[in-house]
Amino acid sequence: MLCRICKSKGERKKAVIFIRHHRLALCKEHFVEWFERQTEKTIKKFKMFSKRERVLVAVSGGKDSLSLWFALHRLGYETYGFHVSLGIKGWDYSERSLEMCRKLSERIGRPLIVFDLKEEFGYTIEEIAKGTGRRDVCSVCGTFKRYLMNKVAREHGFKVVATGHNLDDESALLLSNTIRWEIGYLGRQAPVLPEEGGFARKVKPFCFLTEKETVSYAIVNNIEFLKSGCPNAKEATSATFKRALALIEHEMPGTKLRFYKEFLKKARPLFEREVKRELQLNECQVCGMPTTAPVCAVCKALERLRERC
Numbered sequence: 001m002l003c004r005i006c007k008s009k010g011e012r013k014k015a016v017i018f019i020r021h022h023r024l025a026l027c028k029e030h031f032v033e034w035f036e037r038q039t040e041k042t043i044k045k046f047k048m049f050s051k052r053e054r055v056l057v058a059v060s061g062g063k064d065s066l067s068l069w070f071a072l073h074r075l076g077y078e079t080y081g082f083h084v085s086l087g088i089k090g091w092d093y094s095e096r097s098l099e100m101c102r103k104l105s106e107r108i109g110r111p112l113i114v115f116d117l118k119e120e121f122g123y124t125i126e127e128i129a130k131g132t133g134r135r136d137v138c139s140v141c142g143t144f145k146r147y148l149m150n151k152v153a154r155e156h157g158f159k160v161v162a163t164g165h166n167l168d169d170e171s172a173l174l175l176s177n178t179i180r181w182e183i184g185y186l187g188r189q190a191p192v193l194p195e196e197g198g199f200a201r202k203v204k205p206f207c208f209l210t211e212k213e214t215v216s217y218a219i220v221n222n223i224e225f226l227k228s229g230c231p232n233a234k235e236a237t238s239a240t241f242k243r244a245l246a247l248i249e250h251e252m253p254g255t256k257l258r259f260y261k262e263f264l265k266k267a268r269p270l271f272e273r274e275v276k277r278e279l280q281l282n283e284c285q286v287c288g289m290p291t292t293a294p295v296c297a298v299c300k301a302l303e304r305l306r307e308r309c
Contacts, residue, residue: 003027017216021254028220035217039071039205046191048203049160054078056158056200058149059104059112061097061226063218064164066104068206070223072162073108080158081105081112084148086141087124090231100226113156115148123305126232131305137232140301147298151289153200160201168211170204171256172241174263187275190268197281198290208257 004025006013015025026034042048049055055072059065059081072079083101088094098114105112118124123131129140149161170189177185195201206214218225233239248255283289284296291297 001025003030005030016220017213019210019213021249021257031216032220035209035213036071036075038209039068040075042191042208043203043205046203048162048192048205049077049201051076051078053160054080054158056080056082056113056149056153056156056161058145058161058163059083059101060164061100062164062229063215063223063225064166064169064206064211066100066164066223066225067214067218067221068162068164069104069110070108070221071217072205073110079110080156081110082149082152082161083112083114084145085114085116085118086126087116087118088126088231089124091228093226093228093231097226100224103224113152115152117144121302123302128301128305131308132301138230138236141232143297143301147289147296149202150198150200151287154198154289158200159195160203162203162205164206164214165204166206166209166211166214167256167260168242168245169238170207171245171260172238174260175241175245176237183271184275184279186268187271187273190264190272198283199281207260210256 001015003013003015013027018025057069129137191207193202284291286299
């Protein structure tokens with residue numbers, strides 16, 4: 001298969017990727033250009049951030065977050081990486097994740113901020129989940145990561161935090177929340193969550209790009225990333241929803257993109273109005289971070305752990 005752009009110029013260059021829902025075959029050079037153009041287009045469409053702002057990029061060591069950091073750097077944004085070391089020993093996961101983040105940090109010459117959960121709080125994420133009686137490590141991990149992104153952003157003066165969530169992530173989350181009719185989550189799912197009530201602005205520049213596209217971008221740019229997922233990921237229900245959408249996408253290319261875009265355009269505004277009526281933020285009595293309860297979920301979890309020790 002030949003690159004469509006090269007072919008239109010009378011050149012015969014082989015494509016490295018075929019994007020079915022766009023019917024687009026591209027060589028390495030034109031794929032990188034297309035990918036970065038799509039990223040920039042999303043940033044501008046939703047007014048995520050400008051070249052005058054410093055961007056804190058949450059990096060896990062995986063393909064999506066490292067590709068995001070690399071792409072934003074190439075596009076000329078002032079980026080800083082932020083990694084939470086979770087203390088997961090299985091498959092040497094946390095150690096290898098941090099290594100991948102440090103390698104990219106050195107390659108692009110940008111700073112990496114590291115928060116070590118064990119050093120700072122005294123517990124790994126698995127110890128926190130077990131000590132608080134939670135079987136689902138993934139949900140506990142998500143709670144702590146969101147908390148720490150906001151905490152570190154505030155402490156270092158960042159107004160915006162970027163994450164590498166892609167279209168597969170967003171459409172699977174949307175399907176999950178729709179099946180459960182989680183009004184609160186549906187009202188808050190968006191490419192941009194504005195800075196308010198003490199929260200930093202959260203943005204997802206890859207929300208319209210598929211997992212296939214982000215991993216391809218990482219590969220063609222020789223970005224080293226952790227290929228094995230988290231040992232605890234088998235507990236995550238998101239994989240089930242991703243598989244369901246992949247089956248539909250195979251039969252009807254473009255389904256995931258239409259599902260997510262139509263939600264943003266037609267349904268989310270309705271849910272958002274409902275959430276705004278109900279959401280009341282105040283400062284946590286322990287740490288001072290924004291929360292809807294007197295004490296935030298992270299401080300509650302850490303307090304329960306200390307009581308058991």
